[in-house]
Amino acid sequence: MISLAEENYLKSIYHLSQAGSQSVLTNELAEAMNTKAASVTDMIKKLSTKEFISYEKYYGVNLTTKGKVVALSVIRKHRLWETFLVEKLGFSWDEVHEVAEQLEHIQSKRLIEKLDEYLGFPKVDPHGDPIPDTNGKIKALQQVMLASLKPGAASMIVAVKDSDSQLLKYLDKIGARPGKTIKVIEREEYDGSMEVSINNQRFFLSKEVSENILVNA
Amino acid sequence: MISLAEENYLKSIYHLSQAGSQSVLTNELAEAMNTKAASVTDMIKKLSTKEFISYEKYYGVNLTTKGKVVALSVIRKHRLWETFLVEKLGFSWDEVHEVAEQLEHIQSKRLIEKLDEYLGFPKVDPHGDPIPDTNGKIKALQQVMLASLKPGAASMIVAVKDSDSQLLKYLDKIGARPGKTIKVIEREEYDGSMEVSINNQRFFLSKEVSENILVNA
DNA sequence: ATATTATTTTAGACAAGCCTAAAATAATAT
DNA sequence: ATATTATTTTAGGCTTGTCTAAAATAATAT
Known part of the structure; x- marks a missing residue:
């Protein structure tokens, strides 16, 4: 055990x-x-x-291979539970991490299979992170930092790196959720900050924030 | 803690x-x-x-009062999770106990509130046991053992005492679920066994079984 | 009333998972 | 090449929750 x-x-x-x-x-x-x-x-x-x-x-x-199997199984459970909390129980994006940290340790193969089915076999969690399958296969997303996009470029947000609750709350407020399209208006070279638009609204993001937002390559 | x-x-x-x-x-x-x-x-x-x-x-x-509050909160969580497993994930009656034993220890007030709401604020779990409310109030059901009913009497099954998986499987098979009406056809005084009808089908129940089935008083 | 039996508590040990302080090793700077 | 600094490991200790064996207490039978 x-x-x-x-x-x-x-x-x-x-x-x-x-x-x-x-x-x-x-x-x-x-x-x-x-x-x-x-x-x-x-x-x-x-x-x-x-x-x-x-x-x-x-x-x-x-x-080792054996260790990776365990790690991916825990991550699978974590991400399925996060999906459940958001999709079914109406938790917001930024509230789910702590609870999922607990739920990920429940031992029951059957439970996870049933949960997966109940959620419609989701491929990514509410943060846009891929959910490993039963065999521990995980689809590596083609992700790059928002910070690396050039002005004029637009791309879909796929994930947020940090799981800091403050950051998630902020992103939630400005509508920077996975699935949303974000466009780079301008980028200041001297401090790495950028102006972006989401839902036709404009925001200034610091370098730190723009490095935590991952978008499709 | x-x-x-x-x-x-x-x-x-x-x-x-x-x-x-x-x-x-x-x-x-x-x-x-x-x-x-x-x-x-x-x-x-x-x-x-x-x-x-x-x-x-x-x-x-x-x-103590303090201890009772903790106990009832754990029992509340256990029964809400059992309800979830049966109602939403399609577990059967007899499979839920072990998993609920784990889930009952998840610490998150918000989670339990949301779950309760998601389930439509159920009053009893799938075994017919009452679910304590947020304040630890539990409605004592008026329950008696099926074994105590006289021939000719009929009553609704409200719960099963034992949570032995074998017993639950058996009861499931013959349709003896909470909510079902059960009627006593005959009772043998010498060994306490009885003949009953559920869903218009007849079964012989041993004394042990009939003492584990609780019905409305 | 006392002896026997059953139950409960105490004493001492152990594994898991953490800690602090000290020693060992590796990396870096001169 | 050697001294200084940073990182990692070892040594020894603590808490939680368990155990076995022995001692203490209570219940029961004569």
Whole structure:
């Protein structure tokens, strides 16, 4: 059996290894998990013994195939639950993360199959992130940062990187939801900020915000 | 904060104190929780310090008002989730218990409110058990055992005591679901068995089974 | 009234998952 | 090439929730 803590570590390792393409380092993981490096080392040993990760002392960890299966199954559950919360229970976009963090650990194959069916086998969650299938296959989206678009370019928002509640609230307010089309009016080279239009309304976005919005390539 | 284990103990204490009307004894609790008496004593001390229960050494425990609130909130969540699983996801009656045991521990007031609303504020769960309201008020049903009915009497099934999966499967097969009307045709005094009719079909029920079916008084 | 039996509690241990402080190793700067 | 700094690991400890074995208490039978 795999514990809740173990599942969370594997999920974090997966996300971190998607971001940077190196091995995941102890300190990165400690920060992501909101814990101390020493605790991470302890857990790394356990996960390594159980063959969920491969681990070279001082040089970080990588998921094994077995570990990736677990991570993707947790992510699948997380994203299906988020979809449920938004589509069926009427949660807003920015409220679902915390609850889904809990729901993703419910152990029941049947439940997830039924939920998937009930939701009509969605391919992406409310943030636009792809939902892995039963076998852990995940469709890599062709995504680029809004920040990289040139003035005049328009594209569909597919996801938001950060899951910070403040950011999500803000994006929700200005209508920057996945599925929406966003157009770059102008971009200031000196600070990376940009003026964009969504729903025919204009907004100024800071560099930080525009780097957190992902659009179709 | 209250832990998962603590919630489960409080729930068990509540159920046991509903059954027998005495204080709940260490051994009863150990059996219900599938653990050893020594472990129960340990936990009892913790719950007592936190004032969820009152405890007199060697003479068992009782829930305090504070403890009852927690227990009823867990039971409310359990029953709402069971309703969801059956009504929305198409689980059958006898499959929901295990999953609901996990779902009942999700911490999110908002989630439960939304779920309640989504289900149309149900008053009873799929087993016919009453669902406590937000304030922990629970409507005591006027229930009697089917076993106590006299030949010729008919009444509506409101609940099933045991949550043993075998029993639930059997009852499902013969159509003995909450809401159904059941009529006693005959009763054998020497072994307590009875012949009944449900949906105009006749069945023989052993004493054990007829004591597990609760009907409107 | 006392001895036997059943129940409950105490004592001491263990695994999981975390911590702090100190030691070991790697990376970087001179 | 070596010293300094940053990162990671080790060592030892804590809490939660469990266990077994032994001691204490209560219930029951004679």
